[in-house]
Amino acid sequence: GAVVSQHPSWVICKSGTSVKIECRSLDFQATTMFWYRQFPKQSLMLMATSNEGSKATYEQGVEKDKFLINHASLTLSTLTVTSAHPEDSSFYICSASLAQEFSYTFGSGTRLTVV
Amino acid sequence: AQSVTQLDSQVPVFEEAPVELRCNYSSSVSVYLFWYVQYPNQGLQLLLKYLSGSTLVKGINGFEAEFNKSQTSFHLRKPSVHISDTAEYFCAVTSGGYNKLIFGAGTRLAVHP
Numbered sequence: 001g002a003v004v005s006q007h008p009s010w011v012i013c014k015s016g017t018s019v020k021i022e023c024r025s026l027d028f029q030a031t032t033m034f035w036y037r038q039f040p041k042q043s044l045m046l047m048a049t050s051n052e053g054s055k056a057t058y059e060q061g062v063e064k065d066k067f068l069i070n071h072a073s074l075t076l077s078t079l080t081v082t083s084a085h086p087e088d089s090s091f092y093i094c095s096a097s098l099a100q101e102f103s104y105t106f107g108s109g110t111r112l113t114v115v
Numbered sequence: 116a117q118s119v120t121q122l123d124s125q126v127p128v129f130e131e132a133p134v135e136l137r138c139n140y141s142s143s144v145s146v147y148l149f150w151y152v153q154y155p156n157q158g159l160q161l162l163l164k165y166l167s168g169s170t171l172v173k174g175i176n177g178f179e180a181e182f183n184k185s186q187t188s189f190h191l192r193k194p195s196v197h198i199s200d201t202a203e204y205f206c207a208v209t210s211g212g213y214n215k216l217i218f219g220a221g222t223r224l225a226v227h228p
Contacts (some may be wrong), residue, residue, distance in 0.1 A: 006158070043205065043220045044159075063227055093158050095216070102147050102166050102209070104216055106158035 001025035002028050004096045006107025013084055016055055021079045021110045022096030029074035034104075037068075038091040050077055084114040117142040119208050121219035129227050136191040136222045138180075140179030148189040149216065152200055159205065165189060169211055177199070201202040201226045 003026040013019050013101040023033060024028035032051050036044040041081050050056040058064050066088075076095075094107040122137040127219040140146060147166050158214025170182040180191045189206060204218040 004158075041223075044218045046215055046217075049215055091156070095159075102164065104149070104161075104209075106151075106160075107159040109156065111156065 002096070002098065002103060002105040004030075004094065004105045004107045006077040006094050007108055008110060009108060011113070013112070015085055015114055016083055018078065018080055018082045019084055019112060021081075021092055021094070021112075022075045023079070023096065023107050025075045025096040025105070028096075028098060030077075030098065031074070032097040033071055033077040033079075034095040034097065035069060035079050036093045038093060038109075044093060047079075077099075081112065084112070086114045088112065089114045117144075117146065117208050117210060117217050119206050119217055119219035120199065121204075121206055121222050123222050124220065125223045125225065126228060127225045128196055131195045133194050134192065134196050134200075134224065136204050138189045138191065138219060139188050140189065140206075140208045141226075142187075142208060142210065144210045146208050146210060148180075148182060149209075150174065150178070150189075150191050151205045151207060152176075153203045153221075154207065155202075162191070162204075196224070196226045198226050198228060200224060 003103050005024045007022045028074045035047045047062045048058045052071050052074045056069040071077040093109045118140045118141045128134045149164045150162040162178050163172045165172050165182045173179045177194050204222045206215040209216050
Protein backbone atom coordinates (compact mmCIF):
# COMPACT_ATOMS: atom_id res chain seq x y z
CA GLY A 1 0.00 0.00 0.00
CA ALA A 2 0.89 3.67 -0.22
CA VAL A 3 3.35 4.84 2.40
CA VAL A 4 4.18 8.37 3.45
CA SER A 5 7.27 9.02 5.54
CA GLN A 6 7.39 12.12 7.69
CA HIS A 7 10.57 13.23 9.37
CA PRO A 8 11.44 14.09 12.07
CA SER A 9 8.88 12.48 14.34
CA TRP A 10 9.65 14.98 17.06
CA VAL A 11 11.81 18.08 17.37
CA ILE A 12 12.62 20.60 20.06
CA CYS A 13 13.96 23.96 18.99
CA LYS A 14 14.75 27.30 20.52
CA SER A 15 12.51 30.29 20.01
CA GLY A 16 13.55 32.29 16.96
CA THR A 17 15.05 29.40 15.03
CA SER A 18 13.61 27.64 11.97
CA VAL A 19 12.58 24.02 11.67
CA LYS A 20 12.09 21.96 8.52
CA ILE A 21 9.74 18.99 8.34
CA GLU A 22 9.92 16.57 5.42
CA CYS A 23 7.13 14.52 3.92
CA ARG A 24 7.95 11.84 1.36
CA SER A 25 5.73 9.48 -0.56
CA LEU A 26 7.81 6.32 -0.70
CA ASP A 27 6.14 4.13 -3.27
CA PHE A 28 3.98 6.46 -5.32
CA GLN A 29 4.01 9.89 -6.89
CA ALA A 30 1.71 12.25 -5.04
CA THR A 31 -0.12 14.77 -7.18
CA THR A 32 -0.99 16.85 -4.17
CA MET A 33 0.26 17.13 -0.63
CA PHE A 34 -1.53 18.65 2.32
CA TRP A 35 -0.20 19.99 5.60
CA TYR A 36 -2.26 19.89 8.75
CA ARG A 37 -1.81 21.17 12.26
CA GLN A 38 -3.37 19.45 15.24
CA PHE A 39 -3.69 20.86 18.75
CA PRO A 40 -4.08 18.49 21.70
CA LYS A 41 -7.42 16.70 21.74
CA GLN A 42 -8.57 18.57 18.65
CA SER A 43 -9.17 17.85 15.01
CA LEU A 44 -6.83 18.39 12.09
CA MET A 45 -6.71 21.92 10.77
CA LEU A 46 -5.66 22.20 7.14
CA MET A 47 -2.84 24.69 6.74
CA ALA A 48 -2.06 24.48 3.04
CA THR A 49 -2.33 22.46 -0.14
CA SER A 50 0.65 22.05 -2.41
CA ASN A 51 1.04 20.72 -5.92
CA GLU A 52 4.40 19.80 -7.37
CA GLY A 53 6.12 22.69 -9.06
CA SER A 54 3.63 25.34 -8.04
CA LYS A 55 3.06 27.63 -5.09
CA ALA A 56 1.15 26.31 -2.14
CA THR A 57 -2.40 27.42 -1.48
CA TYR A 58 -2.76 28.50 2.12
CA GLU A 59 -5.92 28.39 4.18
CA GLN A 60 -7.31 31.58 5.58
CA GLY A 61 -5.49 32.72 8.67
CA VAL A 62 -2.30 30.75 8.00
CA GLU A 63 0.77 32.94 7.71
CA LYS A 64 2.52 32.22 4.43
CA ASP A 65 5.79 33.77 5.54
CA LYS A 66 5.91 31.76 8.74
CA PHE A 67 4.96 28.39 7.30
CA LEU A 68 6.96 27.94 4.12
CA ILE A 69 5.94 25.02 1.96
CA ASN A 70 8.05 23.66 -0.86
CA HIS A 71 6.90 20.87 -3.15
CA ALA A 72 9.96 20.31 -5.29
CA SER A 73 9.08 16.88 -6.63
CA LEU A 74 6.21 14.43 -6.84
CA THR A 75 7.58 12.59 -3.84
CA LEU A 76 8.77 15.33 -1.50
CA SER A 77 7.18 18.26 0.23
CA THR A 78 8.68 20.27 3.06
CA LEU A 79 7.20 22.56 5.68
CA THR A 80 9.54 25.08 7.27
CA VAL A 81 8.41 26.85 10.40
CA THR A 82 10.39 30.08 10.37
CA SER A 83 11.30 32.09 13.45
CA ALA A 84 9.46 29.61 15.62
CA HIS A 85 7.75 30.73 18.81
CA PRO A 86 6.24 28.69 21.63
CA GLU A 87 2.74 29.17 20.19
CA ASP A 88 3.90 27.26 17.10
CA SER A 89 4.32 24.17 19.26
CA SER A 90 1.94 21.59 17.88
CA PHE A 91 1.58 18.28 16.05
CA TYR A 92 2.05 18.68 12.30
CA ILE A 93 0.82 16.01 9.89
CA CYS A 94 1.27 15.74 6.14
CA SER A 95 -0.89 13.86 3.68
CA ALA A 96 -0.11 12.79 0.15
CA SER A 97 -2.89 12.35 -2.35
CA LEU A 98 -3.49 10.28 -5.42
CA ALA A 99 -6.41 12.22 -6.78
CA GLN A 100 -7.58 9.70 -9.30
CA GLU A 101 -7.84 7.02 -6.64
CA PHE A 102 -9.39 9.21 -3.94
CA SER A 103 -6.51 8.17 -1.78
CA TYR A 104 -5.13 10.29 1.03
CA THR A 105 -2.21 8.74 2.91
CA PHE A 106 -0.96 10.37 6.07
CA GLY A 107 2.47 10.66 7.55
CA SER A 108 3.06 9.69 11.16
CA GLY A 109 3.26 13.31 12.27
CA THR A 110 5.87 15.61 13.79
CA ARG A 111 5.66 16.85 17.36
CA LEU A 112 7.22 20.32 17.42
CA THR A 113 8.09 21.90 20.75
CA VAL A 114 9.48 25.42 20.77
CA VAL A 115 11.20 26.46 24.00
CA ALA B 116 -19.08 24.67 1.45
CA GLN B 117 -18.62 21.25 2.93
CA SER B 118 -18.65 20.44 6.61
CA VAL B 119 -18.63 17.41 8.86
CA THR B 120 -20.26 17.05 12.25
CA GLN B 121 -19.33 14.31 14.65
CA LEU B 122 -22.07 14.38 17.23
CA ASP B 123 -20.22 12.70 20.07
CA SER B 124 -16.90 13.97 21.37
CA GLN B 125 -16.48 10.89 23.57
CA VAL B 126 -18.01 7.43 23.51
CA PRO B 127 -17.31 5.09 26.42
CA VAL B 128 -18.14 1.44 25.87
CA PHE B 129 -17.39 -1.91 27.46
CA GLU B 130 -15.27 -4.49 25.73
CA GLU B 131 -17.19 -6.80 23.37
CA ALA B 132 -20.15 -4.40 23.20
CA PRO B 133 -21.29 -2.89 19.90
CA VAL B 134 -20.55 0.72 19.10
CA GLU B 135 -21.73 3.38 16.65
CA LEU B 136 -19.87 6.61 16.02
CA ARG B 137 -22.01 9.19 14.34
CA CYS B 138 -21.07 11.44 11.44
CA ASN B 139 -23.20 13.88 9.48
CA TYR B 140 -22.06 15.94 6.55
CA SER B 141 -23.28 18.88 4.54
CA SER B 142 -22.43 19.51 0.93
CA SER B 143 -24.03 20.89 -2.19
CA VAL B 144 -22.12 18.53 -4.46
CA SER B 145 -21.37 14.84 -4.63
CA VAL B 146 -19.25 13.73 -1.73
CA TYR B 147 -16.77 11.08 -0.90
CA LEU B 148 -16.62 10.06 2.74
CA PHE B 149 -13.89 8.62 4.89
CA TRP B 150 -13.30 7.32 8.40
CA TYR B 151 -9.82 7.47 9.89
CA VAL B 152 -8.41 6.27 13.21
CA GLN B 153 -5.63 7.99 15.11
CA TYR B 154 -3.65 6.44 17.94
CA PRO B 155 -1.76 8.75 20.34
CA ASN B 156 1.09 10.67 18.72
CA GLN B 157 0.56 8.99 15.39
CA GLY B 158 -0.78 9.90 11.99
CA LEU B 159 -4.11 8.80 10.60
CA GLN B 160 -4.94 5.34 9.34
CA LEU B 161 -7.75 4.79 6.87
CA LEU B 162 -10.54 2.55 8.17
CA LEU B 163 -12.83 2.75 5.16
CA LYS B 164 -14.17 5.06 2.51
CA TYR B 165 -17.30 5.53 0.45
CA LEU B 166 -16.87 6.60 -3.15
CA SER B 167 -19.89 5.10 -4.91
CA GLY B 168 -21.88 1.90 -5.23
CA SER B 169 -23.09 -0.08 -2.25
CA THR B 170 -24.01 2.16 0.64
CA LEU B 171 -22.66 -0.34 3.18
CA VAL B 172 -18.90 -0.13 3.29
CA LYS B 173 -16.72 -2.62 5.08
CA GLY B 174 -13.34 -1.61 6.36
CA ILE B 175 -10.41 -2.90 8.36
CA ASN B 176 -10.50 -4.21 11.93
CA GLY B 177 -14.15 -5.24 11.67
CA PHE B 178 -15.52 -1.73 11.15
CA GLU B 179 -18.26 -0.85 8.70
CA ALA B 180 -20.16 2.29 7.80
CA GLU B 181 -23.37 3.06 5.98
CA PHE B 182 -23.83 5.98 3.64
CA ASN B 183 -27.30 7.48 3.95
CA LYS B 184 -27.84 10.23 1.42
CA SER B 185 -31.30 11.24 2.63
CA GLN B 186 -30.03 11.72 6.17
CA THR B 187 -26.62 12.98 5.05
CA SER B 188 -24.98 10.56 7.43
CA PHE B 189 -22.07 8.15 7.40
CA HIS B 190 -22.10 6.42 10.77
CA LEU B 191 -19.34 4.01 11.75
CA ARG B 192 -20.18 0.75 13.49
CA LYS B 193 -18.49 -2.25 14.98
CA PRO B 194 -20.45 -5.20 16.44
CA SER B 195 -17.92 -6.04 19.15
CA VAL B 196 -15.12 -3.74 20.25
CA HIS B 197 -11.76 -4.58 21.76
CA ILE B 198 -9.57 -2.69 24.18
CA SER B 199 -7.23 -2.03 21.27
CA ASP B 200 -9.95 -0.03 19.51
CA THR B 201 -9.46 2.77 22.03
CA ALA B 202 -8.41 5.72 19.87
CA GLU B 203 -9.60 8.90 18.23
CA TYR B 204 -11.84 8.50 15.18
CA PHE B 205 -12.27 11.12 12.49
CA CYS B 206 -14.90 11.37 9.80
CA ALA B 207 -13.88 13.32 6.70
CA VAL B 208 -15.42 14.48 3.43
CA THR B 209 -14.14 15.66 0.08
CA SER B 210 -15.72 16.52 -3.21
CA GLY B 211 -12.96 14.62 -4.93
CA GLY B 212 -10.39 15.42 -7.54
CA TYR B 213 -7.51 17.35 -6.06
CA ASN B 214 -9.65 18.70 -3.26
CA LYS B 215 -8.79 18.73 0.37
CA LEU B 216 -10.27 16.53 3.06
CA ILE B 217 -12.47 18.29 5.58
CA PHE B 218 -12.41 16.67 9.00
CA GLY B 219 -14.92 16.44 11.77
CA ALA B 220 -13.94 17.29 15.33
CA GLY B 221 -13.27 13.67 16.16
CA THR B 222 -14.76 11.12 18.55
CA ARG B 223 -12.75 9.61 21.33
CA LEU B 224 -13.68 5.93 21.69
CA ALA B 225 -12.76 4.56 25.10
CA VAL B 226 -13.17 0.80 25.50
CA HIS B 227 -13.27 -0.40 29.09
CA PRO B 228 -12.70 -3.97 30.34
